[in-house]
Amino acid sequence: MQAAATAPDRAQQHEIEKSRLEWGRKQSDGLWTNFCAQYEPIIRNQTVLDFGCSWGYFCKYLVDRFSPRRVIGVDISPGWDGDHGWNWHEHADKLSFVAGDITEIDNIPPGSIDLIIAISVFQYIAPDKLETTLERLYSLLRPGGEMLVRTRVVTSYIGADLHQQFALPYVHLLYPRRFLNKVAEARRGGPVRYLNSLSASSYLFLFHRAGFEIADANRRMNRAAPEILQQVREKYPFISEEELSCAEIDARLLRPYEPDELDTITSMTRTRVAPGSASRPAAAPVLDDPSE
Amino acid sequence: MMEGGPAEIEASPVDDPKRSAAVARALWDNFSQLKVDFAGRRVLDFGCKAGDFCRCALTEGRARTVHGVDGEPHWESAGRDRPELENVSLFAGDLLIVPELQNEHYDIITSTGSLFLLRPEQVEPVLAWFFDHLVPGGQLLVTTRTIFSYQNGDLHRDLHTPIPHLLFSAAILDDYLASRGSAATARALLPYCAATWLMLFHDAGFDIRHVLRHESDIPDEILERFMDKLSWYDRRELRTSAITVLLQRASEAPQISDLAQPAEAE
Numbered sequence: 001m002q003a004a005a006t007a008p009d010r011a012q013q014h015e016i017e018k019s020r021l022e023w024g025r026k027q028s029d030g031l032w033t034n035f036c037a038q039y040e041p042i043i044r045n046q047t048v049l050d051f052g053c054s055w056g057y058f059c060k061y062l063v064d065r066f067s068p069r070r071v072i073g074v075d076i077s078p079g080w081d082g083d084h085g086w087n088w089h090e091h092a093d094k095l096s097f098v099a100g101d102i103t104e105i106d107n108i109p110p111g112s113i114d115l116i117i118a119i120s121v122f123q124y125i126a127p128d129k130l131e132t133t134l135e136r137l138y139s140l141l142r143p144g145g146e147m148l149v150r151t152r153v154v155t156s157y158i159g160a161d162l163h164q165q166f167a168l169p170y171v172h173l174l175y176p177r178r179f180l181n182k183v184a185e186a187r188r189g190g191p192v193r194y195l196n197s198l199s200a201s202s203y204l205f206l207f208h209r210a211g212f213e214i215a216d217a218n219r220r221m222n223r224a225a226p227e228i229l230q231q232v233r234e235k236y237p238f239i240s241e242e243e244l245s246c247a248e249i250d251a252r253l254l255r256p257y258e259p260d261e262l263d264t265i266t267s268m269t270r271t272r273v274a275p276g277s278a279s280r281p282a283a284a285p286v287l288d289d290p291s292e
Numbered sequence: 293m294m295e296g297g298p299a300e301i302e303a304s305p306v307d308d309p310k311r312s313a314a315v316a317r318a319l320w321d322n323f324s325q326l327k328v329d330f331a332g333r334r335v336l337d338f339g340c341k342a343g344d345f346c347r348c349a350l351t352e353g354r355a356r357t358v359h360g361v362d363g364e365p366h367w368e369s370a371g372r373d374r375p376e377l378e379n380v381s382l383f384a385g386d387l388l389i390v391p392e393l394q395n396e397h398y399d400i401i402t403s404t405g406s407l408f409l410l411r412p413e414q415v416e417p418v419l420a421w422f423f424d425h426l427v428p429g430g431q432l433l434v435t436t437r438t439i440f441s442y443q444n445g446d447l448h449r450d451l452h453t454p455i456p457h458l459l460f461s462a463a464i465l466d467d468y469l470a471s472r473g474s475a476a477t478a479r480a481l482l483p484y485c486a487a488t489w490l491m492l493f494h495d496a497g498f499d500i501r502h503v504l505r506h507e508s509d510i511p512d513e514i515l516e517r518f519m520d521k522l523s524w525y526d527r528r529e530l531r532t533s534a535i536t537v538l539l540q541r542a543s544e545a546p547q548i549s550d551l552a553q554p555a556e557a558e
Contacts, residue, residue, distance in 0.1 A: 127483065128412035135463075154491045167552040175546060177495040178420070183548045197495055199487040201529040205439045206483050208521070211461035217524045236490065238503035240528040243487045 021085035024057025031058060031119055032065075035150050039216065039252045043068050046114040051137060052121025056080035056088055056097060063094045072108065073097045103129075103136045113140045116147040122203070123152040123195055124160070130196065134210035141255040147212065149251045153200050156247040157222045157229070160195035169225040173232050199239075200246040212253035220248040309342070316344030319404045320352055323433050326502055326538045330355045333399035336425070338387060338418070339406025343367045346380050349402070355379075359396065361387050388421055400431050407436040407489075408482050415482065419496035423541055432498060432539040438486050440525070441533040442510050450474045454514050457481070459521055485529040490537070498539035508533035 017023050043066035050059050053073030059080075062071050071094060073080060078099035080088050088095055098105055116137055125133055137147060152158075159172035165184060172180060172195070181191040198206070200219055207214060222229055222245050229245065236244055330353025337346050340360025349355045357379045365384035383390045401422050410418060422432050442448060442455050450469055457465065457478050465478035484492070490500060508531055515522060515530070522530060 126413065131412070131479075131483065154488070163554065165553065167554045171551065173491075173494070175551070176497040178423075178497045179546055180551075183551055186548055187553070197488055197491040199485060199491060201485040201525045202439065202483055202488040204524045205458075205485065209457070209462045209478070209483060211463055214521075214524050236500070238500070238505070239487045239490060240526050243485075243526040243529060 019055065019079075019082065019084055021057065024055055024084070025061070028058045028061035031150075032061065035119065035250060036117065036148055038250070039146075039148055041115055041117075041146065041148060043115070045069050047072070047112060049074060049108070049113045049116045049137075049140065051102060051116055051118040053097070054079045055082070055084055056095075057084075058117070058119070059095055059097075060086065060088065060091065063091050068094060071095050072113075074102055074105065074108075075099065076101055103132050108140055110139045111142045114142060114145050116141060116145070118147060119150045120152060122149065123156075123198075124193070125196065126194070127196055127198060127206075130198075131206060131210065134206060134212070138211045138255055143255055143257045145255045146215075147253040147255075149207070149253060150248055151203060152195070152248050153203060153246050154195065154197045155199055155222070155244055157224045160193035162192060165192065169228050170222075170232050174228075174235065199243055200249050201243060203249055204251070207251065207253055211255065213256045214251060215254050216250075216252040218250045219246045220250060221245045222247045312342045313344045313347075316348050319345060319435065320348040322435060322504075322536055323402065323404075325504065326433065326536070328400065328431055328433060328538065330400060332356050334397070335359070336361065336393070336396070336398045336401045338401060338403040338422070339363075339409075340382060341366045343380065343382050345402065345404060346382065347377060350377055350380055355400075357381075359383065359393065359398075361385070361390060361393060388417060393425075397425055397427050398430060399427055400433065401426060402433045404435045405437070407434060408438075408484070409480065410482065412482060415492060416496065419492060419498075423497045426541040428541055429543045430541050431501075432493075432541070433537070434493070434539065435534060435536040436489060437481065437534045438489065438529070438532055439481060439483050440485060440508055440530050441481070442508055443533075446480070447476055447478065450476050454510060455518075459518055485526075486532045486535045487526075487529060489535060493537065493539050497541065499542050500537065501540050502538040504536040505532045506534040506536065507531050 043062055045068065047069050048062060048071045050056075050062070050071060050073045053059050053075050054077070056073045056079065059071045059073040062068055073095070074097070076099070078097065080097045088097065098107065118137070122130055122133075141147065155173065157163075157169045159170075162171050162180070163169065165188070166180075168174065172192075177192070184190060184192045204214060204217060219242065233241070233244065330349055333353075333355050335346075335349045335353075335355045335358045337349065337358065337360045340346055340362045343360050343366075346358040346360040349358045358381075360380070360382040362382070362384060363386065365382070367382055381392075383392055387393065403422075407415065407418070426432065437443065440455075440458070447456055447465070447469075450472070451465075453459070460468075460478075462478040469476050469478075486503075486505060490503065493500060505528075510533075
């Protein structure tokens with residue numbers, strides 16, 4: 001009789017599966033159809049940066065399908081050079097990869113990117129690093145450039161892929177991380193994967209604070225295990241349904257055109273358009289100080 | 293859940309003893325809504341500033357002993373002596389390394405208007421320290437601003453524009469403030485809404501007992517006027533300027549056997 005797979009086996013099997021091009025193709029097609037396509041981004045003849053590209057499957061997908069000027073994949077853990085059923089060097093005229101921390105990489109010129117795509121990567125970055133990362137990504141975009149973001153939030157039912165270790169959905173919302181780490185240490189010899197504690201509104205504020213204009217943002221809600229979700233609601237009655245039930249955010253962010261000079265701000269009247277605004281809101285904020 | 297309380301949580305003005313004492317008294321009154329019994333308890337006030345809240349805990353709450361800790365010895369730099377109350381001790385330095393505190397355990401830890409000024413990487417270690425230095429069943433009382441405070445990191449002292457940090461990027465605000473000779477920065481406040489703060493408390497191991505959401509006193513017409521920039525936020529979060537939270541270190545930790553692995557559940 002064959003023993004049932006244990007949790008570590010499942011995680012290992014999943015990692016093996018992810019290292020195959022066929023998995024990458026399916027995944028990329030799903031991400032394009034279910035995420036990117038809703039924003040109708042222009043890829044043809046554009047320079048695109050895939051932030052957190054892992055094995056580079058999505059980069060290959062963009063090159064194969066859309067004729068970009070160039071696709072640059074960036075990841076702190078390079079996975080594109082392994083044996084995954086394809087050789088990215090065959091696409092080197094359109095495709096390049098950079099390994100490292102985006103805040104320290106210096107071979108991508110500021111303002112040189114038309115479109116950034118960041119899928120399921122921000123969630124694993126600690127808040128202090130996330131802020132500098134967002135500011136760096138902002139600086140790499142040309143004015144008018146866009147960033148498409150999908151990020152899991154802390155209230156996601158799987159947390160940091162905890163469904164691979166625990167049967168209970170929403171386990172990190174029902175038990176504290178320090179306890180989950182203790183369990184994982186006992187069972188696997190290491191803590192659970194890090195997931196930052198940012199909820200949806202905090203993420204959206206961080207995008208704004210880094211300079212991005214939020215052109216669109218959609219909350220993808222938790223739908224798994226409604227009876228457990230109800231337990232979560234009962235544990236957190238002081239958090240709204242919209243914030244608590246959010247699993248992921250999809251957002252389209254713009255790098256607006258900035259004022260040429262700071263004086264532009266001080267001379268504005270309340271009826272003029274705000275600096276840093278790509279669109280023209282009905283009522284524009286103005287900065288003034290108490291001495292004026 | 294409870295609602296109400298002061299609209300904005302003031303930072304303690306350490307250079308004005310009368311006002312500092314008044315703010316401490318207001319914070320004490322705010323905490324008293326949570327009906328925590330300080331009598332006979334060992335208390336630590338994190339971010340104690342001039343020590344006025346420590347005095348309240350001793351004189352109003354009848355705590356047994358009160359320790360205060362702050363990065364700077366404001367009780368000295370403000371030209372005042374340390375409070376001369378028996379059983380109150382104030383310490384200057386980093387909570388995580390001040391030698392006199394590392395072997396202490398408390399029944400109650402308080403923190404008012406300090407957590408939001410920490411650097412992001414400090415928050416989780418500080419909360420873990422609170423948990424580890426509370427006795428089982430001990431309580432943590434926290435009041436902290438959120439990103440939706442109109443004050444942000446005290447930007448209201450430099451700018452008339454309401455909620456400037458929600459309307460302009462940090463880079464634009466900082467450039468503007470610098471051009472006016474201000475040392476203020478739009479990045480001073482941790483970028484956390486109330487829900488994120490609550491998740492951080494949970495992650496550190498605390499049970500969340502009560503939450504007071506302090507509503508922002510930003511007029512509705514201001515919010516409506518700039519809704520093109522604000523509509524993305526959860527409405528309840530947007531209206532929450534600060535939170536006062538009663539947290540507890542559970543008397544008993546959960547058991548590892550409480551949690552099944554995926555395969556075991558099938």
